[in-house]
Each structure stands twice: as C-alpha cells, then as structure tokens.
Amino acid sequence: MRSWIVVLLLVPSVSWAGQRLATESFDITIDVRCAEGVVGCRDVRYVGVHRTSGRSIRLVGQELHTRCADGVTPCRFLGYRFTSGTTIYDVVDDGTLTVRQGDKVLVQERGVWQ
DSSP states (O other), X not given: OOOOOOOOOOOOOBOOSOEEEEOSSEEEEEEEOSBTTOSSOSOXXXXXXXXXXXXXXXXXXXXXXXXXXXXXXXXXXXXXXXXXXXXXXEEETTSEEEEEETTXXXXXXXXXXX
C-alpha cells in the first residue's frame, strides 16, 4: 500500500504586474512590491517617462491611507507618495499626478489608469 504525503506551501500572493497611468505629459508605472493584503505598503516603485523628451525617473515610495477613528489604523486607500530630494510626487486613486517642491506645484495632471 502506498502512502502519499502532500505538502502545501503557502506563499504570500504578490502582485508586481504594475499599474499604468497615462497623463497628458507622462506615462507612469507603479508596482506595489508587498504581499497582497498588506496595508500601508512602504515598498512601492514608480517609473515615470516624459512623453516628449523620453526622460525617466525611478522612485521608491509608499501607499497613502486615511486614518480610522482611532488615529492609528489605516482606513481608506488614497494613493501613493514618492520623494526625490525635496520633490514630492503624489499619485492619487482618481489618476491625478501632483509633483511639488514645498508649496510650489510643478505638475498637476489628471490621467487615465490603464
């Protein structure tokens, strides 16, 4: 009589397929590099390519969430934040890219998720 032992390996699901956002001036790819179900991921990759010049930038950032009533627990997903020196790149859920330095907005474009 044969006995079979089945070993099931549980590997966290990771989705690195990349979300794409097309704005008037930029093609952006965002890869969330955390296991599915991780809230507040701090390993999110951004690649932005300027449509006219072809210049690109690669950044590492994090997810943005509102805080629940307790002031600590992440609640509603808002989008992503990336920094390069003093420049902050926000990509929000509605497809808006905002690039700013301090109070100065350098770019604000609404795109389409593809």
